[in-house]
Amino acid sequence: MPKTAPRRARRRGPRRHTRRDRAVLCVLLGLPILLDLVLVWGPTMASVGLSFTDWDGVGDITWAGLGNYAHLFTDYPQFWPAVRNNLLWLAALGLLATPFGLLLAALIDRGVRFSRFYQSTLYMPVVLSLAVVGFIAQLILSRDQGALNALLGGGKDPVDWLGDPDLNIWMILLAACWRHTGYVMILYLAGLKSVDPTLKEAAAIDGATERQTFFRVVLPALRPVNVIVGVITVVEALRAFDIVYAVNKGRNGLELLSVLVTDNIVGEASRIGFGSAIAVVLLLVSLGFIVTYLVQELRGEERR
């Protein structure tokens, strides 16, 4: 038994904290936890609770059971387009903008000519708020007065880039990707700078092609950056709001769950219960994606 004795002693370690240490710990841990409960979990739980009620923001709150959800899934024509658009957003940012940002980062990191220029040009949109990107998109894409139709010549029946519900989501995704690509690029550039160059040299000596070096050596070394980029992409896709709200208040083809929440909750006569039900759906979707993603990433981390 003597072997275990020191370990047990170490386990008893925390008890050696003085009263003051404990007080400091309580404050340092307690305050953030309290803030988290009040500012994050409180509202979240309130939304969940309210989603089972009817409330107009003034009068009594009445219990509605699952009524809001039933109505949402069956009789609310904007709901499924919004879900579809949210998923499209996720796909566009995740499968197009992110790989493209990585490609640009890799190219710039290799040191193409004028790389400083490209770097700053591509990063420029990131400093703009998405709402501003929305206003710029309108200047370019407006049917009658937009720059794009003026360039195309327009003719008698110019393309209605922002008014046609089959087209406008793609145009807005393009604008959103424009900004997201720069964001991803800058993150990967920072990551690429930190990859040990001797790794690449070793790969070259082993006879790896440049492609092989990139996919087998550099990219795995970028794993921590990948996690960050992945989470940022999912978060950006699910919180998308400002750009569609700036363009047409998120109606007529640009529906998003976040817009439906706002439509129902913010306003003169609020449908707070119904809006909360939409918010809960958005919460579940977000949790689903973020939790799955993080669990996989962390598992991958353990495996190595």
Add this chain to the structure above:
Amino acid sequence: MPRRSLLRGMAAGAGAVALPSLLAACGDGPGDGVTLGSNASDTVPKRAYADAFAAYEKKSKKPVKVNTVNHENFQENINRYLQGTPDDVFTWFAGYRMQYFARKGLLADISDLWRKFEGFSDAVRKQSTGEDGKQYFVPYYYYPWAVFHRKSVFRTRGYEIPENFDQYRALARQMQKDGLTPFAFGDKEGWPAMGTFDYLDMRANGYDFHIALMRGEKSWTSPQVRQVFDLWRSLLPYHQKGANGRTWQEAAQSLQGKKAGMAVLGLQHPGQPFTSENRADLDLFPFPEIDPAFGKEAVEAPMDGFLMAKKARHREAARDLLAFLATPQAELAYLKRDPNNVAANGGAGTQSYDALQKKAVRLVAGARQISQFMDRDTRPDFASTVLIQALQQFIGDPDDIDGLVNSIERQKKQIFAAD
């Protein structure tokens, strides 16, 4: 009951309810004189209101403290604003949109003030009255909706003012032949198309049906409503294409630029792109008759004015200000700077009006009924979460009327069942 208070506690915990009112409370301390919350954030109305309040301050020697909030934000926050610490008096709209807050007990009853008011017509009085028969609203100005056009275009092309729907359609056809877009049309904001629906419904089915429909008492799947959409569909080929991507300002510009022949808009709107020289060229005619049984007796004339909050802190000062704002001279002080509206008080002299304003006055004076506008005649939540989207969907795809009216009706039942 405990469940209810629990839920309320949860909502309060969210801070969502308390925060805006706390912020509002920071804005204005309980100073002297009356405070006034204004949604007139655009330059022209803001300066015009300032003129009117200055006239009051000069007359009464009492200060008015104006808190101007961005127009859209003011509307979006009105609920929490009225439950928090609202200003004593605030700008708002007549009709159902006012009655809604009266029913919630958030407005002060000013029936006794109304007994002393002079110059308001019965129709105006009706729009200022809550469902309980008491008056809450001080009407200030209104702006009728009509069909706007350029005199010069009608003169050079020899167009006649259409009296009924057939002539209206024939005129549109003729304009198209002449290379004009018959109707300038933009509905990007969601509301401009409402005016066309309202007129089609009131002309085809009468004012009473329209109001009952707006109050949720009639079915949207009824043959009457289908007929409205059918009539509208027959006109859509003469409208500017791509309306859902165009703002009303852009539509008004095509009327101003003589690219379009007509536009169904409110008095406030089409004149904006016109320069002062060619403003005299803008003219209006009433929306043509569809069913002779109803003729052209209803006019859509949204009315803006003032309300007093139930929670007003300077009650006497507020009532004094309201009494002043109901007078013709207060309205004229405003209209001098913003001539895109017409005074609600019939006693206001029309000498200073331009030809278009005078025509608007005659239009409303001859009306048997006055509607307020779709989003003021029905529940705000129904208008903003169902009707805006439905009308845009119709404009984009006018052929699926069945699906459209069924969807509206299902959502209507859900929303109107909430109270």
